Amino acid sequence: MWRNIASNFLSIAVVLLVVVVGVLAWGQRQYVGPGPLAEAICYKVPSGAKLWQVAEGLEEKGAVTSAYIFKVGADYEGRASGLKAGSYLIQPGTPMQEIMGIVAGSGRSTCGTEINYRIGVAATDVLVRELDAVTNRYVEKVKFDPAADAVPQDYLDIAEDADTRIRITLAEGVTSWQVVEALKRAEFLAGEVKEVPAEGYLMPDSYEIKRGASRAELLADMEERQRATIERLWAERAGDLPYDTPEAGLVMASIVEKETGVPEERPVVASVFVNRLRQGMKLQTDPTVIYGLTGGKSVLGRGLRQSELKKDNPYNTYVIEGLPPTPIANPGEDSIRAALNPAQSDYLFFVADGTGGHVFAKTLDEHNRNVAKWREIEAQKSDGG
Template identity: 55%
Template sequence: MWRHVAANALTFLMVGLFLLGGLILWGRAQYDAPGPLSEAVCVQVDRGSSMRRVSNDLAEQGAVTSAAIFRIGADYEEKTGQLKAGSFLVEPEASMQEIVDTITRGGASTCGTEVVYRIGVNRVSVQVRELDPATNRFAELASFEPGVDETPPEYSETIAEADTRLRIAMAEGVTSWQVANALNTLDILEGEISETPPEGSLAPDSYEVRRGDDRAALIARMTAAQEANIAAAWEARDADLPIDSPEELLTLASIIEKETAVADERPQVASVFVNRLNQGMRLQTDPTVIYGITRGEGILGRGLRRSELRAETPYNTYVIPALPPTPIANPGRASLMAAAQPDESPYIFFVADGTGGHAFAETLDEHNRNVARWREIEAERAAAGEAASE
């Protein structure tokens, strides 16, 4: 009898183990399988939230088929205690495993609302926007120029939310004074930038920040990023460049940055300046003269005078036969690489062509024809402007 009972018990145990193994395999398959979402959703994880609360929210939004399997999988991977606060984009058909990875790895929020402080060449602006998960595009909620426009209520409401993403977007071609001045006015940061960083030493980019971050620490991040950019460009430079140091490369890149806003033109503009340096010609570029006047503290706001083009200053490349002594702005990676690897061209002249780009020339006669055409375009635009104002 006891032998029969033991045999039955062993059978039940084996069946139970078999069923348990099958259940585990089924649960694992569910955990790794593509999820039920047909459109992306934004999942908000509040500070102090639990994996149970998040899993239930995901189930309510239709992102997971089982909140329990989601939690068990997170426990199995030892990620339950790694839950991070923020707003996270969950892509269509994301598996439970992928969602767990998204909400536990940390880093910047990938959806929800954000405030972008844009430091541009001509102005500083603030943009409040929100990501639409379905289209993966941002919708603007408000935009204003601090100190000029009235602060919209959308900004005050959004900035008060703990999960709002904050970014500082520094444009290519801004000066170090413009960056320092703008950062000193942002009320989300602390500390003070007492000295303007060296010109060209800050990397144009988008920087994630938090309320209360130190301004000097942010400048240090920008500086480290630019040092890496310069080192990479210097390492990749053409062997026959008429450039003797990374500092000269940076200066040339800053001139390229200020001369064209057309990305594809940068290597061609670089070729003109390299050709001029190789031939011992003056660079003859207006942005350096302007920098010599403003020292990068704001924009000139007018045309250059003949006396300024003739004045012998360290930054007047119509007079000096070389690069100016320092960069004239903070160039981005593309301009640094253009300076390091310019196009091979015969051009030594260029002038605006009315499209936002430039007309390039090999000879002075050809250049003069391009200049004459540009003067015609300027006159036509001036006449059209006067007619429109009448």
């Protein structure tokens, strides 16, 4: 009798074990397999949210098949305490495991409403936009010039929302003075700036910040990123450059940045100036002359006069030999790379080609012909042709 009872108990235990193993296997497949979400959503994880709250919220949105399985899977992987507040884009069919990785990842929001404070060479503007999760496209909500326009009420309403992301974007080629002046007008920043950072040492990039962030600390972050970039690229530089310090390389990078906005042209433009330095020719580049006139505090907005091209100052490369004493703007990584690894060419001249790019020449005669063509294009434009 006892033998039969023991045998039956063992059989039941085996069956239960098989069932448990099967359930666990099914749950594991549910956790790592494709999710049920049919349409992309922007899911918000509130500050201080618990895992069970997020799990239930995801189930309500149709992003996970089971809040319980989601929570168990997160617990098993040791991610239960790793939630990061923010708004996250979740694509259709995303597995629960990947969703957990999203909400417990970097904490950087990937959707929702964003204020983008854009500091450009010619102007600064504030753009408020919201990502449409379905189309994965941003929809513009508010746009204004913080220097000229009254602050719209729509902007203030959005800016006061704690969930609104704030981003500051520095365009390549802005000057340090322009950056500081723009940051002074940013109402969401705090603290004073005691001095303008050295020209060229702010990294043009996108910076996500929190309301009330320190202006001084933000500038320090921009400097740290730029110096790290220079150090890294200097270690990868070509071996035959006509300048032997990272500082000089940064000066060249700033000139390249101001001379062309066409990415693929940067190494070629750099090669022209490198070739000129090697041959002892003056650089003769207008952006340096303009910087000598404005100090980087304004856009000239007109052509250079002959008297200005002949004026003796440290930045007039029509007069001085070699490089000017400092950078003339804050160059981006591509321009720094181009200055430190220029293309191999015999070019000594270039001029605008009328399409936004440039045409290059090896001889003065060839260059003069290119200049003549450019003047014809300018004449046609002025005549309305």
